[in-house]
Amino acid sequence: MRTQILSASAALAVAAFLAYPNDALALSNLVVTVDCASGARINQALSRPTVFDRRLVIVVQGPCIENVAIERDDVVLRAHASGGSIIAADLAKSAIDVNGARRVVLEGLSVVGGHHGVNASGGASVSIRGGAVRGAAQIGIYVGEGASASVDGSTIENHGQFGVLADGASITLTRSTVRANLFSGVLATRGGQVKLGDVDSGGVVCCGNTIADNTLDGVTVADGGSARLYGNTIQRNGSLTGRYGVLVVHESVVRMFGGNVISDNGSEFGGGGVLVRASTIRTGAGDVPLSPTSNEILGNKRWGIIAEINASLDLRGGLSVTRNPAGGVLLSHGSRLRTLESTISNNGRDGITAQFASSMEFLNTASGTKNTVSGNARFGLGCFSESKYNGDVSGITDNPAGNVSCTGF
Numbered sequence: 220m221r222t223q224i225l226s227a228s229a230a231l232a233v234a235a236f237l238a239y240p241n242d243a244l245a246l247s248n249l250v251v252t253v254d255c256a257s258g259a260r261i262n263q264a265l266s267r268p269t270v271f272d273r274r275l276v277i278v279v280q281g282p283c284i285e286n287v288a289i290e291r292d293d294v295v296l297r298a299h300a301s302g303g304s305i306i307a308a309d310l311a312k313s314a315i316d317v318n319g320a321r322r323v324v325l326e327g328l329s330v331v332g333g334h335h336g337v338n339a340s341g342g343a344s345v346s347i348r349g350g351a352v353r354g355a356a357q358i359g360i361y362v363g364e365g366a367s368a369s370v371d372g373s374t375i376e377n378h379g380q381f382g383v384l385a386d387g388a389s390i391t392l393t394r395s396t397v398r399a400n401l402f403s404g405v406l407a408t409r410g411g412q413v414k415l416g417d418v419d420s421g422g423v424v425c426c427g428n429t430i431a432d433n434t435l436d437g438v439t440v441a442d443g444g445s446a447r448l449y450g451n452t453i454q455r456n457g458s459l460t461g462r463y464g465v466l467v468v469h470e471s472v473v474r475m476f477g478g479n480v481i482s483d484n485g486s487e488f489g490g491g492g493v494l495v496r497a498s499t500i501r502t503g504a505g506d507v508p509l510s511p512t513s514n515e516i517l518g519n520k521r522w523g524i525i526a527e528i529n530a531s532l533d534l535r536g537g538l539s540v541t542r543n544p545a546g547g548v549l550l551s552h553g554s555r556l557r558t559l560e561s562t563i564s565n566n567g568r569d570g571i572t573a574q575f576a577s578s579m580e581f582l583n584t585a586s587g588t589k590n591t592v593s594g595n596a597r598f599g600l601g602c603f604s605e606s607k608y609n610g611d612v613s614g615i616t617d618n619p620a621g622n623v624s625c626t627g628f
Contacts, residue, residue, distance in 0.1 A: 246274040246293055255283035261305070262287060265294065279303030279328060286312045286333065289320045298327035298350065307333030310356060317343045317366075324348065335359070336378070339366040339388075346371075353377050359400070362388040362411075370395055371426075375404075382433065385411030385444070393417050393426035397433070403466070404433040404456065407444035416449030416478070422509045424450040424478035431455050436466040437484065440498070444471045449509075450478035461489030464519065467498040475502045477512040477536060484519045491522035491543060495530040495554075503536020503559075513537035521545040523566060526554040526577075534558040541565050547595065550577035550606070560584055562591045570595035570618060573606035573625070581610035589614030598624045 249270060253259045262285060264277045269291060280299035284306045287296070296315075297303070305328060307314035314333030317323050319341035328350040330336045336352035336359045339345045343366040351374040352359045359375040362368045363386040372394045375382040382397040382404045383390060390407075391414040397404040407413040415438070416427035427450030430437040437456035440446045453464040464484035467473045473495075485491040493500065493516060504512040513536055516523045523543035526532050529552065537560055540547040544567035550556055552575045559582040563570040570592040573579060579600075581590050592599040592615040599618035600608065602625030615622045 246272060248276045248295075249273040250276045250278065252278040252280060252299070253283065254280040256281040260285055261296065265289060265291065279305065282306055284308050287315045289315065289317045289323055292321045292323075294320065294322075295324040295326065296328060297324075298329075302329075303327070304329035304331060306331045307355075310334065313338035313361075314355070317345050319343055325350065329353070332356075335361040336375075337361070337368075339368055340364040342366055344368070347373055349373060351376070355379065358382075358384050359397075360384070360390070362386070362390050364388065369393075374398075376400065381406045383413070384408070385413050387411055390414070391417070392428055394428065396429045396431070398429070398431045400433045402434065403436040403439040404430040405437070405446075406439045406441070407446050407471075408439075408441045409443060411444045413438075413440075413444075413446045414449075415446065415451050418449060418476075418509050424476065424509055424511060427451040427478060429454075433457075434462075435460055436462045437464045437481075438473075439466045440468070440471040440473055441466075442469045442471065446473045448473065448475045448479050451480075453479065453481045454483045456484045457490045458484075458486055458520070461486045461521075463490050463492065463494045464516075465493045465500075467494070467500055468496045469498065471498045473498075473500045475500070475514045476504050476507065477509060477514060479514045481514075481516045482518045485521045487520055489521055491519040491525065491545065492516040492540075493524045495524070495526045495532065497528045497530060499531040499533070500524075500526075501533040501535070502538045503534075505535070511537075513539065515539045515541075517541045517543070519543050522549055523547045523563075525549045525551075526556070527551045528553070530554040532556045532558075534561045536560070538562070539564075543567065546570070546572055547592075548572070549574075550579070551575045553577060556580070557582065558590050560588050560590065563595070564591060565594045567596045569598045569601040570615070571600045572598075572603075573601070573608070574603040575606070576604065577606045579606075579608040579610075581608065581612055581614075583611050592622075593617040596620075598622070600625050602626065
């Protein structure tokens with residue numbers, strides 16, 4: 220039998236590996252300062268040998284003109300107290316590319332330019348805290364290939380396509396601003412999931428985002444994507460293009476749990492608050508104990524909500540749809556509405572318009588609270604082309620052209 224004797228260095232490496240903690244929080248920090256004005260480079264610091272029980276913390280000082288590639292776990296890039304930025308040297312590559320690396324943290328950095336600003340792929344996990352991501356040719360923060368990202372307290376703006384994109388991946392966005400992007404502010408697609416805002420330990424909606432002034436839509440959910448919204452302000456999107464605050468298409472799902480305000484979206488030529496096509500949107504918390512459960516869709520340039528081509532609206536929790544000049548809710552082509560404790564009032568034209576074999580169900584709470592549809596410029600409920608309703612419509616009142624122009628089931 221041959222006995223193999225390990226060298227001292229190999230033995231130490233094995234011992235370090237065996238001692239590697241299961242909880243990444245137990246890691247100690249190996250701190251390295253990179254002063255790019257003095258010629259140091261972040262990628263050079265990232266090439267240091269891995270020490271199994273230590274997290275590599277790189278303090279970025281001054282503007283660093285390079286494309287940073289992170290392929291190792293447990294890395295923190297932290298802006299120096301005097302400021303730190305990463306400016307893409309090669310515009311055909313991402314400014315920061317995180318490929319398969321886990322527990323990567325970006326703190327307080329200004330990230331500028333690149334094909335994407337931050338690109339996470341291959342199952343990577345990234346936390347972005349503070350700072351800003353600006354001016355990428357395509358996408359500010361791209362998360363794909365099963366990766367995940369959390370973004371808190373950051374500004375994502377002025378990108379050539381989308382601000383934030385979850386492509387078959389997941390993103391949580393809190394306390395951030397996504398603005399002035401050439402396409403939509405936030406996109407979840409191909410099974411991607413976004414969580415916008417959160418709930419604190421007491422069940423109170425918190426940590427919402429401002430998603431504003433994007434050329435197309437504020438939030439787009441497409442191709443089997445999903446989104447959960449808590450306490451967001453979504454405003455002034457699509458003002459030049461006639462688009463929407465929230466666009467939900469191609470068998471996707473959006474849940475607006477509470478505290479969301481969708482206002483001043485679209486233009487006088489088209490668009491508005493929400494468009495749902497062959498997809499589903501639900502408002503209110505359902506059985507989840509949180510506060511508030513109400514949402515507002517108000518003062519958009521055209522419609523409050525449009526549902527078309529077998530779309531499904533389940534409107535609960537005290538939704539308010541008000542002051543939308545083209546009308547409150549438009550249902551068409553086999554779309555369905557169930558509503559409980561909603562207020563659809565003071566809209567131009569009809570409060571609710573249903574056409575082309577669409578259907579509605581008006582529900583009351585256990586205590587008898589009705590839906591309120593009142594003060595709209597024409598009908599409270601107007602039905603055309605074989606559309607019908609079911610339930611209690613006694614809360615449809617004070618609409619000058621008539622309250623219910625519709626046939627019940």
